[in-house]
Amino acid sequence: MSHQSELISTDIEAYLNQHENKDMLRFLTCGNVDDGKSTLIGRLLFDTNLIYEDTLAAMHKDNDRVGNAGEALDLALLVDGLQSEREQGITIDVAYRYFSTEKRKFIIADCPGHEQYTRNMATGASTCDLAIILIDARRGVQTQTRRHSFIASLLGIKHIVVAINKMDLKEYSREVFDNIRFEYQQLADKLNLHNVHFVPVSALNGDNVVNRSEHMPWYEGPTLMEILESVELVEDENLTDLRFPVQYVNRPNLDFRGFCGTLASGVLRHGDTVMTLPSRKTSKVKSIITYEGELQEAFPGDAITVTLEDEIDVSRGDTLVDPATPAVVGKAFSAHVVWMSEKPLITGKEYGFKLGTKVTTGYFTNIQHEIDVNTLDTIPGTSSLDLNSIGQVDIELTEDAVFDRYCKLPNTGAFAIIDTLTNVTVGAGMILSPKPSKNEISHPQKSYNQAEKNLNRFIRENYPEWECREI
Numbered sequence: 046m047s048h049q050s051e052l053i054s055t056d057i058e059a060y061l062n063q064h065e066n067k068d069m070l071r072f073l074t075c076g077n078v079d080d081g082k083s084t085l086i087g088r089l090l091f092d093t094n095l096i097y098e099d100t101l102a103a104m105h106k107d108n109d110r111v112g113n114a115g116e117a118l119d120l121a122l123l124v125d126g127l128q129s130e131r132e133q134g135i136t137i138d139v140a141y142r143y144f145s146t147e148k149r150k151f152i153i154a155d156c157p158g159h160e161q162y163t164r165n166m167a168t169g170a171s172t173c174d175l176a177i178i179l180i181d182a183r184r185g186v187q188t189q190t191r192r193h194s195f196i197a198s199l200l201g202i203k204h205i206v207v208a209i210n211k212m213d214l215k216e217y218s219r220e221v222f223d224n225i226r227f228e229y230q231q232l233a234d235k236l237n238l239h240n241v242h243f244v245p246v247s248a249l250n251g252d253n254v255v256n257r258s259e260h261m262p263w264y265e266g267p268t269l270m271e272i273l274e275s276v277e278l279v280e281d282e283n284l285t286d287l288r289f290p291v292q293y294v295n296r297p298n299l300d301f302r303g304f305c306g307t308l309a310s311g312v313l314r315h316g317d318t319v320m321t322l323p324s325r326k327t328s329k330v331k332s333i334i335t336y337e338g339e340l341q342e343a344f345p346g347d348a349i350t351v352t353l354e355d356e357i358d359v360s361r362g363d364t365l366v367d368p369a370t371p372a373v374v375g376k377a378f379s380a381h382v383v384w385m386s387e388k389p390l391i392t393g394k395e396y397g398f399k400l401g402t403k404v405t406t407g408y409f410t411n412i413q414h415e416i417d418v419n420t421l422d423t424i425p426g427t428s429s430l431d432l433n434s435i436g437q438v439d440i441e442l443t444e445d446a447v448f449d450r451y452c453k454l455p456n457t458g459a460f461a462i463i464d465t466l467t468n469v470t471v472g473a474g475m476i477l478s479p480k481p482s483k484n485e486i487s488h489p490q491k492s493y494n495q496a497e498k499n500l501n502r503f504i505r506e507n508y509p510e511w512e513c514r515e516i
């Protein structure tokens with residue numbers, strides 16, 4: 046099985062090296078029940094020769110017994126394990142599949158299609174670079190298509206591929222494809238989705254999945270696999286806004302203090318000036334240490350330990366940034382929230398909030414509106430959000446945290462909401478914008494007399510460590 050490479054027999058080291066250095070695309074498939082998701086995934090694996098021979102033999106056997114594709118091999122049987130689990134109601138979760146081709150490694154998040162699984166889709170999609178939205182050529186854009194596309198836009202998935210499937214049942218008609226494409230493009234414009242690709246396919250017959258279709262000479266674009274292998278991933282990484290959330294302070298003895306974590310965005314170089322948030326103290330990077338030795342520079346995704354030239358106070362949950370492009374520090378922000386718990390979201394109740402490596406408490410001060418995931422209409426005047434609902438909310442934390450807008454920096458702009466009693470994750474959120482907290486709002490309205498101003502100056506000049514604000 047697997048992509049055959051001559052290197053395997055001639056130079057195994059070179060083969061392994063090539064394989065290790067391939068980049069990785071994470072994508073998810075979403076579609077209505079029976080649109081052909083399983084068949085499409087099976088087809089991708091089958092046509093890239095990624096199926097073990099014994100699996101294939103077992104599939105042929107099952108095909109005669111339970112296959113749904115007539116004479117042809119029912120490729121949906123490949124992903125059957127998960128489906129039977131679903132039918133039995135054992136797990137309703139996201140299944141991940143891995144495969145690789147000569148050019149790239151892939152992880153597929155396969156999410157259930159039903160409406161009640163919004164939370165699963167949000168979970169599966171949160172780390173994806175690309176979403177394949179499947180549309181049945183006979184049905185066109187459906188409610189489900191709108192919901193999946195909305196969640197994809199909410200989570201900021203950079204690339205969308207609309208696979209218009211079952212083209213064989215519509216005589217491979219260009220008109221059918223063009224009409225659905227036009228209909229979807231209107232939705233994409235409304236949702237501000239960019240980088241949308243459209244491919245007419247037949248997952249069953251293998252048209253335009255891996256191999257180019259002979260039935261649709263009018264389609265000159267890339268096949269689905271060509272898109273998966275070629276979408277640009279590097280430019281999706283933010284290399285300009287340095288964010289290093291500190292996960293752990295390593296202090297084995299008095300002579301060493303290292304800050305461990307994974308670089309979320311930006312590039313961190315030896316000698317760089319960094320600022321720690323929320324305290325705003327600055328220092329310079331003395332060393333960047335990894336398991337394999339010291340680095341001169343680190344990139345997003347690198348797991349590193351950073352030491353600084355000065356003994357400034359940095360704790361778990363703090364974030365190191367470049368003073369030129371800092372994040373916002375505050376307590377209040379507005380966000381989109383996907384609610385994942387049977388118990389509804391309630392304003393005024395205390396919840397735990399996990400923003401990057403920071404864990405704190407806070408509460409929802411207001412639900413601005415709920416969003417109907419099927420029609421995309423906003424519903425104002427709601428006081429709670431139920432399981433699988435999505436809303437735009439205001440949040441106030443009990444202590445300062447570091448905020449980024451999710452659309453700009455998804456790694457540091459996302460957060461989890463935790464039930465403080467059970468420690469269960471009850472929701473996921475995406476920061477829209479920081480807000481001045483209630484205390485800060487009241488400052489500018491207050492006027493101070495001269496004695497208060499003098500006192501303020503005295504404190505600022507003599508007790509800088511109190512970080513007193515100028516009035």
Ligand SMILES: Nc1nc2c(ncn2[C@@H]2O[C@H](COP(=O)(O)OP(=O)(O)OP(=O)(O)O)[C@@H](O)[C@H]2O)c(=O)[nH]1
Pocket residue numbers: 076077078079080081082083084085113114119121128158210211212213214246247248249250
């Ligand atoms: N004619 C035709 N039938 C297809 C095509 N793709 C899938 N099918 C059939 O459509 C039916 C549903 O396909 P599945 O792959 O099981 O659909 P699914 O979206 O995975 O369904 P769920 O897992 O239930 O969400 C099966 O009978 C497939 O053989 C296609 O391109 N053309």
